[in-house]
Amino acid sequence: MNDVKTRHIAVIGSGGAAMAAALKAAERGARVTLIERGTLGGTCVNTGCVPSKILIRAAHIAHLRKVSPFDSSLSAQVPRVNRPALLAQQQARVEELRDAKYAGILRDHPAITVVHGEARFVDGRTLTVALREGGEQAVRFDRAFIGTGARPAFPPLPGLAETPYWTSTTALASDTLPERLIVIGASVVALELAQAFARLGSRVTLLARSRLLSGEDSAVGDAVEAAFRREGIEVLKQTQARRVDYFDNLFIVDTNAGKLRADRLLVATGRTPNTEALNLASLGMETARGAIRVDAHLQTTVPGLYAAGDCTDQPQFVYVAAAGGSRAGINMTGGEATLDLGTMPxxxxxxxxxxxxxxxxxxxxxxxxxxxxxxxxxxxxxxxxxxxxxxxxxxxxxxxxxxxxxxxxxxxxxxxxxxxxxxxxxxxxxxxxxxxxxxxxxxxxxxxxxxxxxxxxxxxxxxxxxxx
Missing domain, CATH: 3.30.390.30 (FAD/NAD-linked reductase, C-terminal dimerisation domain)
Incomplete structure (x- = not known):
């Protein structure tokens, strides 16, 4: 085993898991090469937690201005929503946090070198990177960490691929507020965005294949459903989309409950790990539907290769990703750290x-x-x-x-x-x-x-x- 101070660690990705792994490994004396194929910062700051919570907070304020428990004593007024201005405010904060918490830290870190391009494993100790500006670069490493995250899933729904449907990413980046919105999905992202758009003024119909939050205690889903119905959100349970068409700027969704029409369609039915371009199968690395299997030490089934975050079989929360990345950084530099998810909120x-x-x-x-x-x-x-x-x-x-x-x-x-x-x-x-x-x-x-x-x-x- 190499001395930690001379160990070279390759980190693929720059989101919550990857940044935590890179910073912890560098803190412990390693030299790090961080490889990012897209925008620095990963899902959370760019297209997930940060922009969605800004939208949700704005929608909450809009809702309280329109209706509150104190309307008999405090005047209420339906707000005028300037979606382009709200989007600009949202993106300005995203860019500020991306620079402060990701790009700025990496710019000033003497032990971390950033390479912009797409990484692919050649073997258990070598990567090749297709550089953004052209050409390729080989990266030899002693240990490697995979923190490539996930993207919105594309369900096999006839006709969907031929339509300009929204994912959570495109919905959050849109400067338009649809008059009518159909949301397919009944888990976290679907529910958060359905309520946010409804509070900003859209008429929302939510399609749940079974019930809301089917993985939770049934009383939880029932309580959220009741809150949605009070706010005028149409909730269709036991409803499955069978086909999607798009004509004359209108979505037509054929379901077992009949045909539904809306100006926009948001599909939020899960996420897919970003692992298909890494050539993991050639290494014999075990995955399940693209998700990398890791042990309690965040090591994959290939010795010396570690992973954490949404590209793995761990729960998809950014704080789980960051905790996993940090512990992997310790383990890649000779430590012994485990991730206990027994009390994960x-x-x-x-x-x-x-x-x-x-x-x-x-x-x-x-x-x-x-x-x-x-x-x-x-x-x-x-x-x-x-x-x-x-x-x-x-x-x-x-x-x-x-x-x-x-x-x-x-x-x-x-x-x-x-x-x-x-x-x-x-x-x-x-x-x-x-x-x-x-x-x-x-x-x-x-x-x-x-x-x-x-x-x-x-x-x-x-x-x-x-x-x-």
């Missing part, structure tokens, strides 16, 4: 938000736990009452005999802010009794965790508003 930025960690009740039962769970409606959470917004719930799943917390599911305003407290409770193997005895600040949504924990042993409706 997940947040969906609908309104109300969805936040989860740990096991659902069904998952706990499948794993052989004897389970006791409680659901606290937000009518019992003082923060929700003073907000005049009691849509949603908090659910705690616990081991019956010990009371140890196994999982939390929350549908609430700012659910994403409360879930990290649940992460710490799970990590510490706390019981619901211990959570119920903790001090929580009054008139916060996170107090709902304490109140839900207390329902295991008492009737919280009979407590005073800030009882301990």
């Amino acid at each position: 997940a947040v969906i930025f609908t309104d109300p938000q969805v936040a989860t960690v740990g096991l659902t009740e069904a998952e706990a039962l499948e794993q052989g736990f004897s389970v006791e769970s409680r659901v606290l409606d937000l009518e019992n959470v003082p923060r929700a009452l003073v907000n005049f917004d009691t849509q949603g719930f908090i659910k705690l799943v616990a081991e019956r005999d010990s009371g140890r917390l196994l999982g939390v599911q929350a549908v609430a305003g700012d659910a994403g802010e409360l879930i990290q407290s649940a992460v710490f409770a799970l990590r510490a193997r706390m019981t619901v009794q211990a959570i119920g005895d903790e001090l929580f600040p009054y008139l916060t949504m996170v107090e709902g965790l304490k109140l839900c924990a207390q329902t295991f042993t008492r009737d919280v409706t009979q407590l005073s508003c800030c009882a301990g």
Whole structure:
């Protein structure tokens, strides 16, 4: 094994996973060549988390100006949405963050060399890069990291490829606001963007093959569906598109529920790993539908080659990608780091938000736990009452005999802010009794965790508003 200080590491990609791997390896004394075929920064800052959350926040502000629980005392007014101006504001922040957190860091880093081009493995120690400006460059390495991310999937739907349909990427980059929008999909991206466009003024129809958020506790999807229907979003469950046509600037979607028409069609049915150009099969690297299999140390099935992020079989969250990249950077430079996803939180930025960690009740039962769970409606959470917004719930799943917390599911305003407290409770193997005895600040949504924990042993409706 080479001395770490002379080790050369090739990093393919420049998103959350790749940047974390490159920076950690360089910090530990390695020389790094980072190869990027497109725009620096990857999905999150360019076409994912950052632009989508800006759009969602703008849509939230537009919604509150139009309707709120205080309309009887505060005047409401339907806002005029200037989509081109909103897009310009969004992209300016994207460019600012891309330069500050990616391009600027790489420009000034003495141990990292950036090569612009598309990488392909020749063997387990050599890459060839088709350079953006022409020609090829060979890159020899001691270790390599793959952080090439994923792109929106293209479902095999007859007629779709011949139409100018939207993916999440093109929807976020569009300067138009369609009068009518059909969204195919019922998971995170589909739901977030469907609600955002509806709040900005589009009439939205959502097509769900089964139900909303089919991978979550059914109560979660039901709560989001109810919120969507209250806002006028048409939700068609058990509905599958059979064909798509495009005539005279109009999409016609043939479904088992009849034909639907709209000005725009957004397809958000999953993502595909960007691995097909890497020549992984020649190395004997194991993949599943293009996703690279990695172990707890982020090593692929080929010794010396590591990967993390959306191009792997790990959960597709940027913080998982960054954590995996950082740990891979340690391991590529002689360390021993693992990635534990046992207490991984997940947040969906609908309104109300969805936040989860740990096991659902069904998952706990499948794993052989004897389970006791409680659901606290937000009518019992003082923060929700003073907000005049009691849509949603908090659910705690616990081991019956010990009371140890196994999982939390929350549908609430700012659910994403409360879930990290649940992460710490799970990590510490706390019981619901211990959570119920903790001090929580009054008139916060996170107090709902304490109140839900207390329902295991008492009737919280009979407590005073800030009882301990």
